[in-house]
Amino acid sequence: MTDTIIYNGTIVTVDPAFRVLRSGAVAIDRGRIQRIWQPREGEPLPEAREIVDARGGIVMPGLINLHTHLPMSLFRGLADDMPLEQWLNEHIFPAEATHIDEETVRLGARLSCAEMLLGGITTCCDGYFHATAIAEAVEQMGMRAVLGQGVIDYPAPGVPDPSKGVAVARDFARQWQGRSDLIRSSIFCHSPYTCSETTLTHAKRAADELDVLFQIHLAETRNELEQMSSAQGCSPAAYLHRLGILDANTLLVHAVWVDVSDIEQIAGSGARIAHCPESNMKLGSGVAPLPDFLSAGIAVGIGTDGSASNNDLDLWGEMDTLAKLHKVQRLDPTIMDATSVVRMATMGGAKALGMDGLIGSLEVGKRADVIIVDIDQPQLTPMYHPASHLVYAVRAGDVRHVMVDGAWVVRDRRLLNIDLDDLLHRVRVFAREVIRRR
Amino acid sequence: MTDTIIYNGTIVTVDPAFRVLRSGAVAIDRGRIQRIWQPREGEPLPEAREIVDARGGIVMPGLINLHTHLPMSLFRGLADDMPLEQWLNEHIFPAEATHIDEETVRLGARLSCAEMLLGGITTCCDGYFHATAIAEAVEQMGMRAVLGQGVIDYPAPGVPDPSKGVAVARDFARQWQGRSDLIRSSIFCHSPYTCSETTLTHAKRAADELDVLFQIHLAETRNELEQMSSAQGCSPAAYLHRLGILDANTLLVHAVWVDVSDIEQIAGSGARIAHCPESNMKLGSGVAPLPDFLSAGIAVGIGTDGSASNNDLDLWGEMDTLAKLHKVQRLDPTIMDATSVVRMATMGGAKALGMDGLIGSLEVGKRADVIIVDIDQPQLTPMYHPASHLVYAVRAGDVRHVMVDGAWVVRDRRLLNIDLDDLLHRVRVFAREVIRRR
Numbered sequence: 118m119t120d121t122i123i124y125n126g127t128i129v130t131v132d133p134a135f136r137v138l139r140s141g142a143v144a145i146d147r148g149r150i151q152r153i154w155q156p157r158e159g160e161p162l163p164e165a166r167e168i169v170d171a172r173g174g175i176v177m178p179g180l181i182n183l184h185t186h187l188p189m190s191l192f193r194g195l196a197d198d199m200p201l202e203q204w205l206n207e208h209i210f211p212a213e214a215t216h217i218d219e220e221t222v223r224l225g226a227r228l229s230c231a232e233m234l235l236g237g238i239t240t241c242c243d244g245y246f247h248a249t250a251i252a253e254a255v256e257q258m259g260m261r262a263v264l265g266q267g268v269i270d271y272p273a274p275g276v277p278d279p280s281k282g283v284a285v286a287r288d289f290a291r292q293w294q295g296r297s298d299l300i301r302s303s304i305f306c307h308s309p310y311t312c313s314e315t316t317l318t319h320a321k322r323a324a325d326e327l328d329v330l331f332q333i334h335l336a337e338t339r340n341e342l343e344q345m346s347s348a349q350g351c352s353p354a355a356y357l358h359r360l361g362i363l364d365a366n367t368l369l370v371h372a373v374w375v376d377v378s379d380i381e382q383i384a385g386s387g388a389r390i391a392h393c394p395e396s397n398m399k400l401g402s403g404v405a406p407l408p409d410f411l412s413a414g415i416a417v418g419i420g421t422d423g424s425a426s427n428n429d430l431d432l433w434g435e436m437d438t439l440a441k442l443h444k445v446q447r448l449d450p451t452i453m454d455a456t457s458v459v460r461m462a463t464m465g466g467a468k469a470l471g472m473d474g475l476i477g478s479l480e481v482g483k484r485a486d487v488i489i490v491d492i493d494q495p496q497l498t499p500m501y502h503p504a505s506h507l508v509y510a511v512r513a514g515d516v517r518h519v520m521v522d523g524a525w526v527v528r529d530r531r532l533l534n535i536d537l538d539d540l541l542h543r544v545r546v547f548a549r550e551v552i553r554r555r
Numbered sequence: 556m557t558d559t560i561i562y563n564g565t566i567v568t569v570d571p572a573f574r575v576l577r578s579g580a581v582a583i584d585r586g587r588i589q590r591i592w593q594p595r596e597g598e599p600l601p602e603a604r605e606i607v608d609a610r611g612g613i614v615m616p617g618l619i620n621l622h623t624h625l626p627m628s629l630f631r632g633l634a635d636d637m638p639l640e641q642w643l644n645e646h647i648f649p650a651e652a653t654h655i656d657e658e659t660v661r662l663g664a665r666l667s668c669a670e671m672l673l674g675g676i677t678t679c680c681d682g683y684f685h686a687t688a689i690a691e692a693v694e695q696m697g698m699r700a701v702l703g704q705g706v707i708d709y710p711a712p713g714v715p716d717p718s719k720g721v722a723v724a725r726d727f728a729r730q731w732q733g734r735s736d737l738i739r740s741s742i743f744c745h746s747p748y749t750c751s752e753t754t755l756t757h758a759k760r761a762a763d764e765l766d767v768l769f770q771i772h773l774a775e776t777r778n779e780l781e782q783m784s785s786a787q788g789c790s791p792a793a794y795l796h797r798l799g800i801l802d803a804n805t806l807l808v809h810a811v812w813v814d815v816s817d818i819e820q821i822a823g824s825g826a827r828i829a830h831c832p833e834s835n836m837k838l839g840s841g842v843a844p845l846p847d848f849l850s851a852g853i854a855v856g857i858g859t860d861g862s863a864s865n866n867d868l869d870l871w872g873e874m875d876t877l878a879k880l881h882k883v884q885r886l887d888p889t890i891m892d893a894t895s896v897v898r899m900a901t902m903g904g905a906k907a908l909g910m911d912g913l914i915g916s917l918e919v920g921k922r923a924d925v926i927i928v929d930i931d932q933p934q935l936t937p938m939y940h941p942a943s944h945l946v947y948a949v950r951a952g953d954v955r956h957v958m959v960d961g962a963w964v965v966r967d968r969r970l971l972n973i974d975l976d977d978l979l980h981r982v983r984v985f986a987r988e989v990i991r992r993r
Contacts, residue, residue, distance in 0.1 A: 190933075194943035198878075198892040232933040339886070398879035399947070401888035428947040429934045438876055440636075441836035445880075448777070450839035454636040495628075495670040496867045496951070498979045499986030505632035509837070509866035513934070514952035541936045548937030 119165040120523065121145040126171025126489060128153060129503050131178050131463045131478040135456055137503055143176060145485040148298075148523030153479055171489050174517060175503055177459075178478050179239025179261075179486035180432040181466025183391040184332075184370050184420025186245045187255075188217065188225030190232065191547060192425040201338055201400045209425060216551055217274040222247040226254035228544050231532055232430045234260055236513030239486040239521045241430075242368070242391070242420070242470060244305030244332050246274040248289045252300050259526040259534045261486060263470055265305030265332050266290065268320045270312050283316060287323040294327060298522060301472075303330040309353050310341055314360060321362045330470065331362070332391075335369040338402045342374040354379035363388045368469055370420065371396075372410070373403040380406065384413035389469035392461075394439045396422030404446050407439070408453065418466030431513045436462050440508050455504040484522050491517040557603040558961065559583040564609025564927060566591060567941050569616050569901045569916040573894055575941055581614060583923040586736075586961030591917055609927050612955060613941055615897075616916050617677025617699075617924035618870045619904025621829040622770075622808050622858025624683045625693075626655065626663030628670065629985060630863040639776055639838045647863060654989055655712040660685040664692035666982050669970055670868045672698055674951030677924040677959045679868075680806070680829070680858070680908060682743030682770050684712040686727045690738050697964040697972045699924060701908055703743030703770050704728065706758045708750050721754060725761040732765060736960060739910075741768040747791050748779055752798060759800045768908065769800070770829075773807040776840045780812040792817035801826045806907055808858065809834075810848070811841040818844065822851035827907035830899075832877045834860030842884050845877070846891065856904030869951045874900050878946050893942040922960050929955040 121144070128141035130153060142162065144152040162168060189209075196208035222245070233241060240261040245251060248266035255262045266289040267273060268282040276285050286304045293302035304324040306312050312320070317333075324331035336342060336353040345353045354375050357363050365387030372390050375383070383390070392407055410417050419439060421430045436458045443453040467477025476486050490511055492500055497515065500506050519527035526533055559582070566579035568591065580600065582590040600606060627647075634646035660683070671679060678699040683689060686704035693700045704727040705711060706720040714723050724742045731740035742762040744750050750758070755771075762769035774780060774791040783791045792813050795801050803825030810828050813821070821828070830845055848855050857877060859868045874896045881891040905915025914924050928949055930938055935953065938944055957965035964971055 191937065193937065193939075194947065195939045197940070197943050197947065198882075198889055200888055204888075228933055228936065235933065395879055398883040399888065401882040401886050401890075403886060404883060424934075428943065431934065431950070434872060434875065434950075437872065438879070441833055441876070442880070442883075444636075444839040445836040445842055448839050448841060450638055450642075450837065451636055452839075493979065495666055495673065495975070495979065496862075496869065498666065498982050499629065499631065499989075501631075501633045501986065501990065502635070505635050505866065509632065509635065512869070512872075512950050512952055514950055537933070541931065541933065544936050548939065551937075552939065 119144045119146045119151060119163060121167045121169060122162055122165040123169045123171055123176055123487065123489065124156065124162055126174050126176035127503050128479060129175055129177040129459070129507070130480065131460060132480050141176070143479060143487065145487070145523055148485055150479055150481055150483050150485050152481060169518070172493065174492050175490040175507065177488060177490070178463045178476065179488050179519065179521065180237050180462050181418055181477065182233060182238045182241040182421055182430060182432055183418035183466045183469055184393050184422055185229065185241045185243045185430065186423030187229040187243050187251055188222045188245055189423035189425040190229045190430070191221060191225040191544065193428045195425065195551070201402065202340070204400070212551065213274055215554060219247045219250045219275065221547060222274070223250040223254045224543055224547060226251045227258060227535060227540055229424065229430055230255055230258035230260050231535060231537060231540060234258065234519055234526050234532060235516065235530065236431055236433065237488040237490070237516035237519060238430065238432055239488065239519060240466065240476060242332065246276060252293050256297050256300055257534065259521050259524060261299045261476070261521055263301045263303050263330055264293070265303035265330070267305050267307060268312060268316060269307040270316055283319045283323055286320060287327070290323070290327050290329045294329065301329070303332055305332040308334040309356055310344055317362060318360055325366060330368055331366055332368045332370060335372055336374040337371040339374055352376065352379050354382060358382050358386065371402070371405065373397055373405045375406065380409050380413050384415050389416040391420040391469065392417050392439070393420040393422045394442050395435055396426050398442065400426055404442060407443055408447065416465065416468040417461060418469040419462050432462055433511050433513050436508045455502070455508040458508045459504050485520055486522065487520045488516055489518040490515050557582045557584045557589060557601060559605045559607060560600055560603040561607045561609055561614055561925065561927065562594065562600055564612050564614035565941050566917060567613055567615040567897070567945070568918065569898060570918050581917060581925065583925070583961055586923055588917055588919055588921050588923050590919060607956070610931065612930050613928040613945065615926060615928070616901045616914065617926050617957065617959065618675050618900050619856055619915065620671060620676045620679040620859055620868060620870055621856035621904045621907055622831050622860055623667065623679045623681045623868065624861030625667040625681050625689055626660045626683055627861035627863040628667045628868070629659060629663040629982065631866045633863060633989070639840065640778070642838070650989065651712055653992060657685045657688045657713065659985060660712070661688040661692045662981055662985060664689045665696060665973060665978055667862065667868055668693055668696035668698050669973060669975060669978060672696065672957055672964050672970060673954065673968065674869055674871065675926040675928070675954035675957060676868065676870055677926065677957060678904065678914060680770065684714060690731050694735050694737055695972065697959050697962060699737045699914070699959055701739045701741050701768055702731070703741035703768070705743050705745060706750060706754060707745040708754055721757045721761055724758060725765070728761070728765050728767045732767065739767070741770055743770040746772040747794055748782055755800060756798055763804060768806055769804055770806045770808060773810055774812040775809040775835070777812055790814065790817050792820060796820050796824065809840070809843065811835055811843045813844065818847050818851050822853050827854040829858040829907065830855050830877070831858040831860045832880050833873055834864050836880065838864060842880060845881055846885065849895070854903065854906040855899060856907040857900050870900055871949050871951050874946045893940070893946040896946045897942050923958055924960065925958045926954055927956040928953050
């Protein structure tokens, strides 16, 4: 007997044909999608351990948040409306130095997973410190993730001696390799301007040897471009290319200040891009040339970035803003259509993580990361085109049920794997301490 | 005895000092704000007919949506991702011609009010046809509004003969003058490129004689600027100035393609601006020079525009996008801070409507348009700065209670003045007909 059947929903498969089945059904067995079909009128459903009525809502693959720093939700809104360098040096780095340890990392990671799962994000790709605590928290929450231990040439939370950074990252990546169905490990170098050539190449070699994803912030601000041009005589992307770091196992985050030849080099190398439009907007960094990434055939997904710089982990808002931003940037409303944006937030992220055989769409054989969006609400009525709603009208709070790897983690907008009241209470206690010690 | 006391909330007054009272209280009597204070610990509350526990949430003035076309929610998502002219001529105008009448206008207006009230918008400024039906619907929903009957030199819903447009608009404005505590009437000319000089000046004179607001779309697209420059030898703003239409009783909507001298002329005239960033982005129209409007001292509020072109009536998303858009447009994260954006969505709108003595802030003597935002949620925890949350993290679904003119219209996220299930059912029936007849 099948484990779960979801019926009476508009199935947005995000398969290659972007097939949409009105009043469709999905069968899930042992964590896998077993069947997707449109029952004929009056046709009885097959037997299943659990039958879920989607009540006319949208059934679709879970969203993939391609760039996060999970524990930073603890500092959400601590400092806004200032330049990146001032924000980092005067607010975020000091707050991290004082308040971040293994326990608070665990707390912040839980908080971020709670927000993401309730908002229909079933997979995230993270880079931070104390990655073991993050992995344990994410696994406990029942979420899927690619997690990288951070590498940076400065003292960092849990890594006071930067010369140990690559070794710590390698150890984490090795320990979590194949250990959990939900967690994949990764190595995350902060950036070309905060890591030396040696650090960058050693970290990249470690990632390649373990066959785990290598993540790095790249070309986020004009400052970085200018600094790199004067120090290295080339753009940040060209610098990574010279170091042999651009390849299909590398995820470039931001890629705002890249020119035509950078884009060619990235496309040719097979490297992937995490596009974080809201973070780039809020910090006044710039607009990444996303339409050019897509024409060049680069695998691109969408990231929220840490919630200290956004200030939420809401991929619905991100999709909406992304579509509108590129339209206005090029004064061309046709340049970014709703279907492409839905693809980017699902299959795009899966491709960028090298996990498109596993997740990113509702197709038979894939793991069952499935969300159900409640459209029985004024802002989603009427519905002429589901993709339009998903980009321009659905909000995170409209997600009703969330399944990861065949297991429900959110039912009727409630988290199943954590006592949310207790979690929020602990976060408020943490924040009082931040305020007291400023 | 006082009618209502709201306590145990963070009161964001949006008064001139942007005073915030932690654990504050607000007393409301006969629709007016009677008192705002911070009770000492253990101090008992005064007696009141109704005591409302804000449960740690944010208590603030209702939001003001400065530009809407209420019935167009019926066409939400019908057509996206195409140029303005194609969108209007091939989709929206034909759909209006076939499906819009007094009854469907009423239906769409109710749908839009439902969405806005649930999302914490207590006042809107609208321009459409069959304005009488809209006024009746808005009043029934218990919402505050400034409503303009549309004037355009083409056959329009309910006004097949354009030569009657000004007279119909004047009649509506006169009939609804002083008739309701919640509704103010207005006259809405569609634009300088769809109305002749005679239509514009007659409509403006009618508005001035009745002392009601004159609204007009202005300088939305580059096309309009070019067309006007070649037809009139000047910019759209300069053209209105020449016709004597720019003054303190005129609300200019969009004002995207305005230059330094246009801005000077607008500021000097006392005309107001409705800034609609998401609509301008989605249609690829451009970015209005909002920071320059503010430096010039122009009264500016925020509008969503009709939900066929946005695609929602969500002023929280609009605030978030607005702040981020102008930061990235100028590559300056300091140019639009959270406090200024909250002011724009409340007092800015009130000033633009000439209603700042009445609404737009929580101050003693003003009408009680009050909303309570539930912050007991992962995406709003912790809270260091309320204004930051209001712009960068709060979503429409986080609004818990809404009061207009001293009367509750939303309690615990439920509308009190309409059967929402029945409304949504009627809208779906309407949409099936739209799909059937395409």
